[in-house]
């Protein structure tokens with residue numbers, strides 16, 4: 001196979017479109033919904049510090065590796081892994097990595113879509129003025145009543161899944177990148193506005209202290225694993241999403257620089273979300289560790305108190321839904337690309353089938369917040385279990401394998417040719433994926449298993 005082959009699925013029109021799409025994949029519920037609530041659950045500063053270190057030392061090098069491998073293979077992650085293994089005369093079974101990614105994508109999307117459904121329903125709530133007054137008791141009961149209703153959750157989950165499938169069916173050069181071009185900056189602006197509101201609560205400093213003043217007595221092995229898992233989750237790494245996007249990337253685009261932009265933008269959005277939320281938490285005597293409902297119990301207080309808050313509320317939740325959509329399409333893209341390549345399906349049929357499977361698992365997730373909340377496996381609800389399994393286990397394991405493959409298995413001249421990096425910069429990247437990233441993941445796993 002020639003190295004300069006092109007993807008059958010099309011190519012991004014430019015480096016900029018790739019940056020938009022990949023940033024769209026990275027920035028999503030992970031930054032605005034998940035980061036604040038897991039930070040709250042894990043005691044703040046020390047957790048944030050570990051997460052930032054993981055982004056730097058593990059996330060960025062692995063992101064470079066994933067984009068590079070995708071662009072070299074130019075197919076779905078499963079077929080890309082097979083091609084790269086052949087090229088490196090390595091064991092063909094490396095393509096299992098692609099399979100694990102497809103499975104992780106399905107599982108993540110099944111709960112991702114349920115939460116995105118919450119955001120969708122909050123668009124309507126904001127529009128109807130349900131937050132007015134902004135009293136924290138009222139906002140909390142609004143949320144509690146909402147998630148107690150299985151049918152409401154399923155309705156919004158369905159709307160979100162259908163939207164995802166329609167966009168995926170249209171292919172990589174459909175309208176979404178154009179939308180992302182405007183929506184991402186808009187999301188950024190509205191987050192700044194919320195941080196501005198947080199400054200008026202009188203608890204801004206307390207919020208910042210919570211986030212940035214590390215107290216290591218507050219974290220244990222599991223918190224470290226969650227922080228590391230989140231670095232993978234938030235950067236869309238370890239399951240082939242960024243790899244498949246990389247496979248649509250034109251030649252001669254600097255992969256390393258692009259990865260830095262994406263990771264930078266992703267991190268800033270997460271930190272801003274935290275800086276908007278924690279002051280509101282403290283100002284209203286709420287619990288930082290109150291779980292997955294955190295943004296839905298805090299930000300509406302801000303909207304309920306500011307002038308034209310309903311309008312900003314609508315805008316915020318609409319933007320959040322779009323951020324979620326641009327991530328959800330990347331969660332399912334590895335599976336769809338594979339079905340198109342290997343099962344001779346049209347994108348449309350592939351999208352419909354993948355959508356149906358994901359939707360079904362999502363129904364169980366929606367029930368786990370209400371009628372099935374008592375059902376637990378390993379002491380976790382369906383939602384918690386899926387989240388733990390994917391973010392804390394599958395993504396780090398996938399990322400570990402990607403680091404090992406690009407650092408040990410792939411020939412140096414191939415990765416160098418693809419990255420077009422030379423001298424010290426190449427050596428630094430190679431050192432990170434060869435030693436630091438795999439060792440870090442390994443050590444965290446050993447620690448969680450109680451080996452030391």
Ligand code: PHE
Nearest residue numbers: 026028029030233234236241
């Ligand atoms: N990065 C996305 C977010 O933060 C979620 C995601 C994970 C997307 C894995 C693709 C792959 O919301």
